[in-house]
Amino acid sequence: MIEAIGLEKTFKVPKNRGTKDRGEVADPRDQGKLFHALRGISFKCEKGRVLGMVGPNGAGKTTTLRVLSTALKPTAGRIMIDGEDFSLFPNEIRRRIGFLSGTTGLYPRLTAREMVMYFGRLHRVPQAELVERVDKLFDRFGMHGYANERNDRLSTGMKQKVNIVRTLIHDPSILIFDEPTTGLDIMSVQVLLEFIADSKRQQRTVIFSTHSLHEVEELCDEVVVIDQGVSKFHGTVPEFKRLQGSQDLTQAFMKAIGAAAPLDRLEGGAA
Amino acid sequence: MKLIFTIYLKEFLETIRDRKTLFFMLALPTFVMPLIFYGTFKFMENVTTEERQRVLKIALVGERNWPKIRDIYRDNSEFKLIDQVNPSAVARMIRNGELDAALLVPDDFQELLDEGFQASVDIQSTGASSIDMVYGRVSQPLVEYGRELRDQRLKELGVSASLQRESLLEPILAKESRLASTRERLGEHLGAFLPYIFIIFTFLGAMYPAADLGAGEKERTTLETLLISPVERWQLVVGKYLVVASAAVISAGLSIVSTALSALYMVRNLEGREGQDLLNFISSIALMDFLKIGLLILPLACIFAALLLSVSIYAKSYKEAQAYGVPISYLVIFPVLLSILPGVKLTLATSMVPLLNVSLASKEIIKGTLDPLHYMMIFASTLLIAVFGILFCSKWFQREEVLFRT
Numbered sequence: 001m002i003e004a005i006g007l008e009k010t011f012k013v014p015k016n017r018g019t020k021d022r023g024e025v026a027d028p029r030d031q032g033k034l035f036h037a038l039r040g041i042s043f044k045c046e047k048g049r050v051l052g053m054v055g056p057n058g059a060g061k062t063t064t065l066r067v068l069s070t071a072l073k074p075t076a077g078r079i080m081i082d083g084e085d086f087s088l089f090p091n092e093i094r095r096r097i098g099f100l101s102g103t104t105g106l107y108p109r110l111t112a113r114e115m116v117m118y119f120g121r122l123h124r125v126p127q128a129e130l131v132e133r134v135d136k137l138f139d140r141f142g143m144h145g146y147a148n149e150r151n152d153r154l155s156t157g158m159k160q161k162v163n164i165v166r167t168l169i170h171d172p173s174i175l176i177f178d179e180p181t182t183g184l185d186i187m188s189v190q191v192l193l194e195f196i197a198d199s200k201r202q203q204r205t206v207i208f209s210t211h212s213l214h215e216v217e218e219l220c221d222e223v224v225v226i227d228q229g230v231s232k233f234h235g236t237v238p239e240f241k242r243l244q245g246s247q248d249l250t251q252a253f254m255k256a257i258g259a260a261a262p263l264d265r266l267e268g269g270a271a
Numbered sequence: 272m273k274l275i276f277t278i279y280l281k282e283f284l285e286t287i288r289d290r291k292t293l294f295f296m297l298a299l300p301t302f303v304m305p306l307i308f309y310g311t312f313k314f315m316e317n318v319t320t321e322e323r324q325r326v327l328k329i330a331l332v333g334e335r336n337w338p339k340i341r342d343i344y345r346d347n348s349e350f351k352l353i354d355q356v357n358p359s360a361v362a363r364m365i366r367n368g369e370l371d372a373a374l375l376v377p378d379d380f381q382e383l384l385d386e387g388f389q390a391s392v393d394i395q396s397t398g399a400s401s402i403d404m405v406y407g408r409v410s411q412p413l414v415e416y417g418r419e420l421r422d423q424r425l426k427e428l429g430v431s432a433s434l435q436r437e438s439l440l441e442p443i444l445a446k447e448s449r450l451a452s453t454r455e456r457l458g459e460h461l462g463a464f465l466p467y468i469f470i471i472f473t474f475l476g477a478m479y480p481a482a483d484l485g486a487g488e489k490e491r492t493t494l495e496t497l498l499i500s501p502v503e504r505w506q507l508v509v510g511k512y513l514v515v516a517s518a519a520v521i522s523a524g525l526s527i528v529s530t531a532l533s534a535l536y537m538v539r540n541l542e543g544r545e546g547q548d549l550l551n552f553i554s555s556i557a558l559m560d561f562l563k564i565g566l567l568i569l570p571l572a573c574i575f576a577a578l579l580l581s582v583s584i585y586a587k588s589y590k591e592a593q594a595y596g597v598p599i600s601y602l603v604i605f606p607v608l609l610s611i612l613p614g615v616k617l618t619l620a621t622s623m624v625p626l627l628n629v630s631l632a633s634k635e636i637i638k639g640t641l642d643p644l645h646y647m648m649i650f651a652s653t654l655l656i657a658v659f660g661i662l663f664c665s666k667w668f669q670r671e672e673v674l675f676r677t
Contacts, residue, residue, distance in 0.1 A: 012672065069499045072671055094501040105492035109288040110281070121277045122500040166496070 001046050002068070002097075002174050002205055007077035009038040009063055029229050037063045039229040041077070045205050045222065047173070050196060052220035052237075053209040056257060060229040061209040062101075065178045068207070069099040081174070095123065097174045098167035102182030108152035112143060112162045115151060116169050123170035130169070137165045157188045164195055175199050177208035181215065193219065213249045227257045274502055278510025282484055286514055292479040296518045300472040300526035308533035312540065322404045328369070329409060330356035333376035337384070340376060340392070343412050350409075365397055372396040372409045387424065457552040458638030463611040465564075466633035468530055469523045470626065473568055474603050476522020477515050477575040478596045484511045485583025486592035494674065505665045512576050512661055519572035527561065560636050563646065567629050570653040574625070575603075577660025581667045587676055610634065617641075622649050625656055 013035050029036040038060050045051040053061050066072040068079060070090040078087045086092045107115055113134060120130040138144050141161045146154060151162060167175065177196070181189045196219055199206050210216060216223055216237065223240055225233040233240055233256055237249065244252035286292050330353045331340055344350050353370060364370040375393040383390035392413060396405040422436075430436050449456065488494040497507060531553070538549040578599065586592035603626060609615055610630035617631040628649045635641035667673055 014672075066495070069495075071495050071498045072675070091501040091503075094499050097499070099496065099499050101495070103492050104496055107281075107285060107493055108491065109285045114281075114284070118277070118281045119496070119500065122274065122497075122502050124274075124501070 001044065001080075001082050002207070003042075003044040003080040004064070004068060005042050005078045005080065007038050007041040007064065007067055007079075008036070008075045009060075009067055009072060010075045011035045011037055027228065037229055038067065038074070038077075041226065041229070041231045043222075043224040043231055043234045045207055047205050048200060048203040049221040050200050050206040050208070050219050052216040052223045053207060053226060054211070054213065054216060054223060054253060055209075055226035059226045059257075061226055062178055064226065065099075065101075065176055065207070065209060068093075069097055069176050070094055071099075095170065096172055097176055098170070098172035099176045099178075100163055100167045100180055101178035102180050102184070104163055106151040106154075106159055106162055106166075109150060111148045111150055112154065112158075112165075113138075113147045115162060116165050119166050120169040125170055133169060133171070134165075137168060141165060156185060157191065160184060160188045160191060164192070172204070174205040175207070177206070179209055179211065181210065181212065213253060217249055225253065225256045232256050274506050275510045275513070278502070278507060279513050282511055282514040283517065286480045286483065286518060289479075289483060292483060292518070295479045296476045296522050297525065299475065300522045301529050304468065304526060304530045305533040305536075308530075308537050312537045319404075323408075326351050327371040327405060327408060328353050330354075330361065330364070330370055330373045331376070332356060332358050332361060332373050333378070333380070336376045336378050337380045337390075340374065340413075343416050347412060361395060365395060371405050374409070374413075384420075452639075453548050454552050454555045455638045455640060457549065458634065458640075461552070462634035462637035463630070465527070465530060465637060466630040467607050467611065469526050469564070469568065469633075470571070470603065470607050470630060472526035473519045473523040473572050474575050474600060477519035477572065477579050478593075478600075480518040481515045481576065481579035481583045482586075482589050482592035482596065483583075484515060485580055486586040487583075487589045489584075489586075489674075490588050498674065504669050508580070508665045508668045509661070512573075512580055512664060515576035515580055516569075516572045519575050520568060523568045523572065524565065527564070531556075531561075555639070556637060560639070563636050563641075564633050567632060567650060567653065570650065570657040571626075571629055573657035574653065574660050577657065577664040581660075581664045584664075584668055585673050585676065606630065617645055623652060625653065629653060 067074045244255045246252040361373040373395045380390045582595045583592040606627035622628045
């Protein structure tokens with residue numbers, strides 16, 4: 001189980017980067033020299049459940065996931081894993097999570113096996129166990145045919161599998177995916193969605209951000225809606241639809257973030 | 272320690288699989304110096320041989336003023352006499368290459384000779400080329416004939432013994448006696464060259480791996496995955512830093528070895544006293560001297576590694592990191608160039624200037640005149656900067672605005 005409690009993240013804004021005084025739509029997070037990217041994000045995801053994170057571009061999804069994965073330090077708030085506060089022990093969090101984003105790259109000059117072995121060693125998996133795990137995972141994903149090929153010679157789908165195996169090599173109990181299907185072809189998307197479903201069956205905790213509400217309906221037990229750095233809703237998908245008074249998830253989402261439905265916007269524009 | 276070694280091995284493996292890095296780390300320092308030395312040597316040798324052997328076209332202008340001049344050049348196979356040259360066309364013909372030289376005999380030449388005075392022949396040639404042997408070759412027969420004439424005149428004056436002749440022609444002889452050994456003398460000139468080479472190669476060897484290990488990691492979008500591995504950030508930095516420093520040391524070491532071997536090859540092929548002096552000079556530089564220089568390269572490589580890795584991790588892309596490398600290379604070259612200037616010596620003040628001190632110390636090592644105290648000071652100060660460098664790099668690597676700079 002992983003729980004985010006009141007996560008806040010503030011960045012210093014580089015000079016000439018603020019939206020103020022540029023005639024753009026004001027963002028309440030933009031405070032001149034400071035940008036409050038996260039303003040109190042809270043949610044929880046239990047073991048064996050999948051939590052979908054949705055929100056418009058720039059809402060704070062990636063920042064939230066980066067804070068959860070310890071790539072960024074939160075300005076305030078806590079990260080609890082299985083009821084224990086690990087906010088001050090990032091390495092303990094890192095040992096328990098596997099992270100994958102749609103843009104995560106591979107080391108081009110390493111082979112698939114070398115890459116996975118490297119991350120296994122960084123996670124201090126004992127050598128004999130590591131070799132065994134690599135073999136099992138390569139079996140499971142049918143990767144033995146290109147295990148010793150350099151990553152820069154692999155197809156997109158093959159690379160995606162290498163990345164999945166890299167995520168799993170230390171057997172994490174929590175998996176975090178940041179828009180994992182972005183830019184992938186249909187086959188690769190299918191491999192990834194099956195992998196998420198399989199992770200749920202294996203009782204792992206899964207959090208993933210996506211722009212595809214279809215993926216949310218298909219895979220997620222819960223959903224958290226993030227907009228302008230705050231979590232506007234956290235609950236099950238049916239609860240979300242009920243609360244927004246719409247059976248259509250897209251309409252419910254548009255209502256939650258206070259945006260007009262696309263058709264209304266078109267009509268408004270025509271008038 | 273085991274984790275740092277794991278990171279080091281992986282980064283090193285990736286580095287040596289990169290052709291561009293491999294070129295700058297191994298190929299360039301190994302082959303560029305032999306190519307420069309061998310190429311220059313061969314070129315000079317060919318040009319000199321050609322200049323020495325070709326038949327020179329000469330014109331004797333004013334020959335009637337001293338008919339003897341034809342006898343001097345007529346049977347010499349090194350020259351081809353071009354007759355009936357109009358004196359006003361001489362300059363043009365030399366510039367056009369129709370003539371290599373013209374010997375202009377003045378009207379009063381025979382008269383001056385007969386009266387026992389000194390007479391001169393004007394030898395005209397372009398003299399524009401740096402390897403110009405025309406004047407030397409054309410004047411040689413004339414000088415030899417002049418000597419014969421001199422000895423004959425002295426004989427007529429009753430001076431026949433060679434000792435008597437020398438005392439008459441040169442009553443006071445100023446003899447130069449240098450206390451500096453050949454090693455010191457040649458070291459002063461050539462000693463500045465070696466540090467110039469190895470400092471540049473230390474820098475070049477570090478530049479490409481640094482760009483790859485920092486900005487390259489951002490560009491390939493692998494940095495985030497690495498940052499969320501259960502490894503302390505300083506361990507990541509040290510692993511990467513050691514690879515960059517290793518590349519710099521390998522590059523510098525190869526450049527020193529290849530320069531020494533190339534120089535030895537070239538000197539062995541040189542003839543005469545100069546060649547022997549150079550051979551003695553190179554032979555006098557002991558292995559210990561190279562080790563002393565090598566020991567100075569270690570902290571220097573660490574400084575370059577820290578500096579370039581810090582810049583690289585700040586850069587958003589490999590290209591940006593490389594672009595930052597160019598102005599930094601000027602900062603590196605400038606103090607090294609200073610050390611080549613005459614009059615810039617190793618003093619207490621210059622021993623505190625980074626890079627300049629290493630360059631000057633290397634020169635002193637090659638000359639065999641380095642004060643051990645200076646050496647210790649330079650090593651300690653360079654090491655201190657290297658330690659600050661790695662501490663800075665490590666802190667820099669922890670800053671989110673650097674790592675996630677967009």
